[in-house]
Amino acid sequence: MKVQKFSISDAELVKSPGQDADIYVGNLVDERNGGPVSIGYGRYAPGQSLTKTMAVDDTMIVLEGRLSVSTSDGTVTAGPGTSFTCPRANPSPSRQRARVRRRPL
């Protein structure tokens, strides 16, 4: 695999699986490419939210707007240039119930 570049216009954005909010996501690199990580873009309409249990370690970088991520530990909110790290759900029952909510403000 050689060096590649991607922008959001390269991604085929589809509704995030299992939810009906105005949130579209698309991967450009994933396990089919043989690499250890997936790379993708997402677009969240204003006021939309997504609740999910993290199956993988997720890193997000905000490019436009503002995004909040909430878990049972609290909420963090930030704007462009900010990274979020969302660890996969811990196998202990309390952590498994933790859910991540992403909401652009």
Place this chain on the structure above:
Amino acid sequence: MKVQKFSISDAELVKSPGQDADIYVGNLVDERNGGPVSIGYGRYAPGQSLTKTMAVDDTMIVLEGRLSVSTSDGTVTAGPGTSFTCPRANPSPSRQRARVRRRPL
């Protein structure tokens, strides 16, 4: 580990190891945190370049300015919002000689 957010002002930026260009980098998450990926920020002064053999799979997102990445396969250049994937050097000799050059324009 819970959800965390980071911005470039959180990173302790130091000169990239083994080079003397006006390029500063800093990790905020790495193997010491127990996760599978490292997360960091870098700041490249205009016209500076960095040549390295990739020891890991690297994903970069341009936040400001423009960045070029060159290998023996050619050069790709892009601006804000664009992602680059730079695979680790392939163990074959020809690939091991491949070097990545990052240069903000």
